[in-house]
Amino acid sequence: MPQGRKKMPFSGKAKKEQLKSKKQRKASSTPFMRGRENNECLDNTNKINFQSKKDPDSKTNKYALMFRRETENELRLRKEIARQSLVPVTEKELEIDARDYFPEEFDFPKRPEWSYELTKEELESNERKYFNEYLGKMEKNFTSSELGFFELNLETWRQLWRVIEMSDIILYILDIRFSNLMFPPSLYEYVTKELKKDFILVINKIDLAPAPLVVAWKSYFQEMYPDIHIVMFTSMPSYNLFGKQSNKGGLQVRRRRGRIHMAAEGAQTLLNVCKSIVGSEVDLSSWEQKIQEEMNADSKEAEQVEVGEVVEQKSVDTSFYQHERFNNGMLTIGCVGYPNVGKSSLMNALKGKKIVSVSRTPGHTKYFQTIFLTPNVRLCDCPGLVFPSRVPRMLQVLMGSFPIAQLREPYTTVKFLAERLNLQKLLRIEHPEQDDTWSAMDICDGWSKKRGFVTAKAARLDSYRGANSLLRMALDGKICLCFRPPKYHSRTDFWSNHPEVQKVLWIQAKSDEETTPSFLHHLDSSDEASDTEIHAENGIMSSENEDESSDDESDLEIQTMTNKFSLLRD
Template identity: 30%
Template sequence: MVLPTSKKNVGLGKAMIRSRFRGGTRPKDHDTDLVHTTDMDDGPSWTKLQSITQEGDLDSFLRIAELADTDFTAHRQNVTVVSAEDNNPFLMSKDEESRVQKLHKTFQNEVVIPRRPHWEKTMTAREVQRNEQTSFLDWRRSLALLQEANGLLLTPYERNLEVWRQLWRVVERSQLVVQIVDARNPMTFRSEDLEKYVSEVHGGSVDCLLLVNKADLLTDSQRAQWADYFDKNNIKYKFFSAKISNVELERELEREMAELKLAEQKAKDDEDEDEDEDEDEESDNDEENKPESAEPVLPENNDDEFYPSAFGKSASKDPRIQILSCSELLDLFHATAQPSTNPEIPEQYRNKITIGLVGYPNVGKSSTINALIGTKKVAVASTPGKTKHFQTLHLDNKTILCDCPGLVFPSFATTQANMVCDGVLPIDTLREYTGPIGLVVRRVPKWYLEALYGIHISMPTVEEGGDGTNIPQPEDFLKSYAMARGFTKAGQGNPDEARGARYILKDYINAKLLYNHPPPDCKDAEAFNKEIYCVENLPKKKLFTAAEPTKQKKLLGTNTNLLTSKALDSQFFTSQKSLSAHAISKGKYQTDKFGRSTVYPHQRMANADGTISLQSSGPQSEFMVKDKKHRKSKKNGKVRNRMGYDV
């Protein structure tokens, strides 16, 4: 049979010829796919502002070469680059950690942020850019030498010059620089050198304020200890919670909407009454018979919705530990900052104060701005680095908020596991999870993990290779969690520990697993968090499983929803004697008595004197003896007839 003709030549010979000469084209001048190169600095602004905190050896080499304007020529095209991670992603022992912390105090003043070099109006843009690149390259080189010479480990700080330029612009135009930190670990998110840089730029005329966000996660005693530490070190601070402010704002909006609907409904009812003056009695009856649900109900102020415990409700009268509201925070801004006297600033902005908000990614800068403004003006995301460019927002006639992109400042760290648990590094791109989970099981007690997730963490004994402590291994915790949640690997059926680790770490960052770091002068972290890990702070669904046997009886009372399966079975079967254990028969010929087959006479029950009982156990017994037809329907036949279903 002859193949149909086609307009395209699809024969085998053409394919062989094309495969033979494939790859023989010479590279053109604009073709850079076959040589090692870096990205050109001529793209759009959003490509320049991509945050870079981690680089491989090759990427770091090429980026430094780009900053130095160094050209390289590739002599060989068949080059294979092998990169190996030489950092230790696992945890340190207590002795090693104490030794490293001593080194951190020794070289603390040498970890600085990059400064903007001096510039003048007579300089060209190329000269200013060249000076900034040279200064930035020297700064990176100094940190690398410090890290290699002393065997220290630095955090994966920001390596993109364009992101640091955003910080320089925010500091230069601000009359008050607010450094936002996470209340669970304030000292890790605080940059001391940033305060020095602000003083260098403005000559000491601009103050810095440490805004401790997420303060509702701290108890009164914990906030008091942090307040003592800040006062001792002359640090200007205030406690704030963007979450509480946003929730209160939403409730206020709901209340206003409900009041507006109620006013509209009353106005409509008044119009109906004016039109129907002759039918007052009927209208009165209609109003009496009107259901209550027709009127809009104002939302109740239930503080338990956003307070997981009583942490946010401060019972102390100490003004230092009070959580400021949005209005109180704005009053503090106006009292601290002064309008700028720079003649270069336009006249319409001289009477306004600019508040610069700076901090690490995911500490709540955008949420704080949304709480102050009252609307969602800034995008909020759990992934670090959502804000890509500094933004100026006019709050009122006297205040301008300047939001800086999230910056990872250079600082000392023990391992990358601490960075993951602090929320600086993204979890979705995490490859090594045993280190961060190891920190979680060290910080959170075992019984609290079991009660919160409803699991049992099996630990090996000393004979089986266990360490004899009450701290589980990360693998044991992840296996129990993955098996309870049904996370299995495809094709194997083994517990998917990596997937379970991502869920647990996100719970830790979102404060479902709460752990607060103590001040540096407090050595006992377990006693600092003792007030957090109690049965009362667990969700209501987990209270009974975590309570002791004596507390379980008090929790039970008359509430049968908290009964365990064993208690429910014992109460049910002991109260109803008719449900005692007995043999029954199920099927088409089941009876109320003992389920014994009595189709034939020799299968019938015997009396006390040994004679055969004439009482039949089933209505079909005699019929079965006379007729041996099994009367079984087809298995795959329909179960419905004209009378309904055969049950």
């Protein structure tokens, strides 16, 4: 047996260089980065959900999220800002206008011209060239401070192109809390003006906001985009929840029942819109029958109701597709939206059972999935896409566009949240230094002290873990920040008495005894935390995120569904 070479000692600096070169080799072997190492637009790219692999030709990281990496100088400046005193904003400043975040010059990547005479390699080369030129144009025309995070992976955009091409109706889903920040006008113009397709906007998670605010957002979108159809939806109506939903401090946890029912109210609203679009060209009677079965079943019988067969087809095919409207009597609905807006949960709620995997981590759905609601109605679930915009990065974290676990500096995001909500009283925390002036770091330390988050070696307060815990509570809705449409504050009485408020309560499945959840207004020093209700949609929270056990004792009685479908007769 030949004698092996004697190992030579090397310094820690040499070891770091070895690890650095190993990471570079892995990055260059990914399908997206292969052949693009010299592209200046992608030199400073951060790959999210990246997984190590043994086979260089594996497609494990083909759909990894990709964003521009922040510089060390940017991180240092943001940490200094997080140590500054909080400056509470006014109620008026929670009103947002889309034109501030989606200017006319902001567009999204569209599939370039193609023909069947081109080979697959030529097509992919043309798309890659176009996408690199698009990124170069964005980097040239806009500074990094103007641009928020947006998707840099061509493979993910190809999924969007495929879904748009094959769909008869585009179903765009957004989160009610950040409505204006999640709606790119360029996509609406492209679908309605260029492709001449119908566009349905789903205002999702309406259980996280009061009914007047939901009505105000619906009216805003109808006025701004006249060719749009609007559906209000929640995958967590009251009959899919149980127990008390708030603790003594005002934090509220929405506990989901193990067996969810079809969200029949939202499904009925969506069906009515689809019927008005397709007319007699597609038979939707089987879909309507499924909804009626759920409506006519009481709470006990509904446990045994089967709302349809499960037919799931996962596909990674992004080839070209010649669209034919309602081909063979089939209605194809493409579901598009930002990460974490509840696309997969919506599909499960329409079906009445879990057919699509859901996760709070952005990028969980990596390629579009085709789900058949009925034999002639199918949904195409597109991966969550972050469109180019000027939305601040702190807000993008709260929106769920960027994974919290990958966040290098979470404190400025906590500062953004704390200046709009009185987190000190809401969380009932004490100042770590017994001072009257609060900063974002103080709130993170105070929460870490209350929850017992300390570092392993020195046993100091773990500010980073505390900040991450607060951001996850905000993402789940336990800490709920809702923005308003323009001029909402001056017309609160009008929206409170709007006739559509009752329809929103019906979609939320609120009974006569229940009242609409109170909205989390801006809290000043005179506000009491107990007056605030904060909502969460994603079921039982982990023990790490829950408050004291004495505050979370819940009554396990299932809520009644009085007058559940009374508005259907109107």
